[in-house]
Amino acid sequence: MKRTSILYLFSMLMASLVLPGVVGKLQAQPQSQKPNVLLIVVDDMNCWSLLEDYPVLKVPAFRKLKSEAYYFRNASCAAPVCVPSRAAFFSGKYPHHSGVYRNGPDVWTRSTLLAGVEALPELFKRSGYTTWGGGKTFHVPLGEREKQMFDNKVFHGGYGPFATGKGHWYDVKPWEGPDTDFTDVVNADAATAFLAQQHDKPFFMYYGLYRPHSPYTAPKRFYDLYEGVNFPEPPGYLKNDLDDVPEMGQELSDGLNRVMKNGLSRADNMQTYLKAYCANTSFADWNVGRVLEALDKSVYAKNTLVILVSDNGFHNGTKDHWTKQTLWEQADNIPFLVRMPGGKASICPQTVGLIDIYPTLVDYCGLNRPRQTLDGKSFVPVLKDPAFTWERPGLTTFGENYTSLRNERYRYIIYPDGSKELYDHTNDPYEHTNLAGRAAMKPVMEELSRSIPTRFEKSVLAENEDLVTPRKTVPATSKKKKRKQMQSN
Numbered sequence: 350m351k352r353t354s355i356l357y358l359f360s361m362l363m364a365s366l367v368l369p370g371v372v373g374k375l376q377a378q379p380q381s382q383k384p385n386v387l388l389i390v391v392d393d394m395n396c397w398s399l400l401e402d403y404p405v406l407k408v409p410a411f412r413k414l415k416s417e418a419y420y421f422r423n424a425s426c427a428a429p430v431c432v433p434s435r436a437a438f439f440s441g442k443y444p445h446h447s448g449v450y451r452n453g454p455d456v457w458t459r460s461t462l463l464a465g466v467e468a469l470p471e472l473f474k475r476s477g478y479t480t481w482g483g484g485k486t487f488h489v490p491l492g493e494r495e496k497q498m499f500d501n502k503v504f505h506g507g508y509g510p511f512a513t514g515k516g517h518w519y520d521v522k523p524w525e526g527p528d529t530d531f532t533d534v535v536n537a538d539a540a541t542a543f544l545a546q547q548h549d550k551p552f553f554m555y556y557g558l559y560r561p562h563s564p565y566t567a568p569k570r571f572y573d574l575y576e577g578v579n580f581p582e583p584p585g586y587l588k589n590d591l592d593d594v595p596e597m598g599q600e601l602s603d604g605l606n607r608v609m610k611n612g613l614s615r616a617d618n619m620q621t622y623l624k625a626y627c628a629n630t631s632f633a634d635w636n637v638g639r640v641l642e643a644l645d646k647s648v649y650a651k652n653t654l655v656i657l658v659s660d661n662g663f664h665n666g667t668k669d670h671w672t673k674q675t676l677w678e679q680a681d682n683i684p685f686l687v688r689m690p691g692g693k694a695s696i697c698p699q700t701v702g703l704i705d706i707y708p709t710l711v712d713y714c715g716l717n718r719p720r721q722t723l724d725g726k727s728f729v730p731v732l733k734d735p736a737f738t739w740e741r742p743g744l745t746t747f748g749e750n751y752t753s754l755r756n757e758r759y760r761y762i763i764y765p766d767g768s769k770e771l772y773d774h775t776n777d778p779y780e781h782t783n784l785a786g787r788a789a790m791k792p793v794m795e796e797l798s799r800s801i802p803t804r805f806e807k808s809v810l811a812e813n814e815d816l817v818t819p820r821k822t823v824p825a826t827s828k829k830k831k832r833k834q835m836q837s838n
Contacts, residue, residue, distance in 0.1 A: 410638030417692035424685030425743030441707035483536035484557035506532025520564030565625035585779025595768030676753035699739035
């Protein structure tokens with residue numbers, strides 16, 4: 350049987366399971382019940398949709414949610430890549446405590462800390478919640494442990510469909526098969542079905558999307574949204590932007606090698622990949638919108654907290670880079686929306702992070718205390734008062750002694766060799782001018798340095814297992830030469 354048919358049958362099966370629950374009129378949810386939670390995590394999404402700084406992008410569901418939610422515009426991921434980011438927000442523990450800094454296998458068993466924590470879905474179950482999960486969860490198999498976290502059979506699916514079979518960065522093509530070839534669609538169907546059921550207990554729902562992560566296949570109608578569009582340079586793109594970046598920072602840039610294909614010029618390739626990224630972002634927006642619409646039409650709308658985030662940010666050409674895996678703003682700053690019942694909107698400057706979701710849900714939902722001490726901080730006080738003072742900077746790490754700190758004005762980066770970057774976001778939101786060498790900035794760096802971890806747990810991965818090790822084998826001079834050649838195209 351073709352994979353397309355298998356996914357379609359799975360979708361129909363998931364929908365059919367809820368029929369007994371939707372026969373007849375659903376009773377209203379008891380007002381005394383604890384709040385429900387819908388946590389939506391998209392993959393590799395930049396902040397264009399919320400900053401609204403790329404006008405050609407079409408994301409109506411995100412814009413609508415922003416109009417009803419608290420938007421934390423300075424939010425950070427704990428690590429700028431999938432596995433450690435998810436390990437951090439599911440465990441409530443920073444990478445420098447768990448030793449999980451990069452992508453790699455079996456990190457939840459190799460890390461002694463993660464093996465002993467109570468993951469967020471585990472705590473919700475112990476606290477009397479029904480738990481539902483779908484899509485991209487931990488990005489590594491947890492086996493029986495994950496099966497025990499969720500009451501449903503989680504359909505993980507995968508990144509596909511792949512149009513060419515050549516790999517993620519070659520699969521840039523409209524998809525003309527059924528929507529149910531995509532995991533995100535199958536799980537959106539299942540999520541809407543779950544929301545149509547009657548539940549006697551409060552629920553925790555986790556919907557994890559694979560898009561806009563590559564491969565850049567999306568249903569053709571989302572590519573058609575951008576037919577004939579001349580895509581402008583990404584916001585913040587600056588030629589020679591790495592000239593004042595230390596060598597260890599330059600090593601994190603890929604020189605746009607992922608999107609330089611087929612011998613075309615940089616300009617032509619960027620048009621192709623910007624269109625692909627926008628189409629896949631609009632596809633993700635459509636799936637998110639369907640689930641939110643199902644919630645809003647359900648009896649649970651008035652008692653459900655919605656959190657929508659990305660696991661990390663994404664470069665789309667800034668710093669000569671296409672993907673994440675850096676310590677700069679585009680990789681570390683993430684879409685972060687929190688909608689409370691009632692839909693009050695506010696733009697919040699507080700530097701909350703994904704690490705703070707766990708303690709916030711413990712606080713907001715009145716959960717039992719988890720086994721581990723949580724590294725994050727509840728932002729429920731901000732939800733009660735958007736002017737609440739948040740004094741802790743956002744922290745992102747990407748390896749032992751690779752640290753990026755973000756307060757409401759500055760980003761401070763320090764590398765293992767002691768080299769530094771400092772950017773003033775009030776005057777330089779795209780981090781063009783490194784201020785770390787200026788004497789007047791020393792007090793700022795000293796203040797932020799107080800939040801640098803004093804100890805980094807040794808990585809649980811051997812270097813040859815680390816799928817995104819900085820390109821230390823490429824001399825900085827060679828990278829500069831390559832960049833100049835690409836920029837001249």
